[in-house]
Amino acid sequence: MRNVVFIAPFPMISTTFRFAKALATLQGIRLLGVFQEPPHGEGTRVFDDHVVVPDALDARHLIGGVEALRKKYGHPSRIVGILENLQVQVAQVREHFDIPGAPAAVAERFRDKNLMKDELRRHGIPCARHKLLRCDEDAWQFAREVGFPQVLKPPSGAGCLATYRVDNAEGLTAVLREVRPSPHREVLAEEFLTGEEHSFETITIGGVPRFHSITRYLPSPLEVMRNSWIQWVCLAPRDISGKEYDEARRVGVDVVQKLGLDAGFTHMEWFRRPNGSVAVGEIAMRPPGAQIVRITSLAYDADLYRAWARAVVDNAYDGPWERKYSVGVAFLRGTGAGRVAAVEGVEAAQRAVGQLVVEAKLPIIGAPKSSSYEGDGFAIVRSPTTETTLAALKTIIETVRVRYQ
Ligand SMILES: Nc1ncnc2c1ncn2[C@@H]1O[C@H](COP(=O)(O)OP(=O)(O)OP(=O)(O)O)[C@@H](O)[C@H]1O
Ligand SMILES: [Mg+2]
Structure with missing residues (x-):
């Protein structure tokens, strides 16, 4: 029986819980949790045991939590x-217990956008100039x-928080x-990249991306954050094997390898600039949010949650x-507040x-307006062609209106 420890401050958030359930399907696993809030309902069945720590973002607390489980069940x-904001701490805990997986130095390169861009630039990978x-x-x-526009943001931000476009x-x-x-309180400034923003995911094993996928953001997350x-x-095109994605593929694989990831799921953001060339926005060594794992699973008729767990x-x-x-x-959102x-x-x-709708969650009447770009609800559409899927999504966002009060 292998002990697998899943660290999550709030394990019952539905997007997080899907990964826990995928771990639980693996053979010969004892699934142990280190949380800040205890699981309930189905969660108590999915985890074989867990400990609760006061601060699940603090590596010392996490080490204490894992140690308690280790005493009970072994290494x-x-x-x-x-x-995203756990990746370095999880790597530190792994190093402390001498457990396979990305070391903290690699996690830092995926987490700290300044370090990341220094490294990308050193390897000649195209990305925004930064300081x-x-x-x-x-x-x-x-x-x-570099002039204007620029973007100012926290060096290790997530979810577009405190990210500003500066025009003059x-x-x-x-x-x-x-x-x-x-x-x-360091702030990262970047030259503003223009173009169409996309993502590029991989499942990487032994330093080799074995699987990759691409999605398109319409419009870009920053635009979405600025306009609540x-x-x-977020669209997964039907076919990504064409020449138009050759450079994105080449750059995407290069980034994973140059930053030195051995195994895991990666999520990169990239821009197709007006001249057709590719520039990297950033990369994370974790699965993406914004329902991308779900839509990618549906595009391939595969279970990418389980694929993450297997990797x-x-x-x-x-x-x-x-x-x-x-x-x-x-993503369902609307004007107004409350x-x-x-x-x-x-x-x-x-x-x-x-x-064509394969999954949907409608906004809950009475719930406070979400501050995230994922809004208050969503609808997932699937069809055999990109055109049909995009047209259906367009119909949904033009037809559904969320009102707030
Ligand atoms: N240099 C840039 N040029 C153009 N747009 C940018 C730039 N940096 C950030 N953005 C925009 O801001 C968004 C958020 O930036 P970034 O991905 O660096 O932050 P984040 O907090 O990690 O966001 P997320 O967690 O959503 O990926 C990007 O998706 C992009 O739309
Ligand atoms: Mg990002």
């Missing part, structure tokens, strides 16, 4: 977690070098007042799979494209 064979700001003058110096000197003055860079009413779409626990990949469908997700008061147009959308 863990794997320690894994899917959250770590420790004072206002650093920002003005960078502005003289007045904008920079205003954002600097907000973010106040200092040696204790935008109902946006990180068994170092195994059960594909290749055939990409059979175009799948996309529309709580969800009404969801209009659902029946009309259902009549128009309901036969």
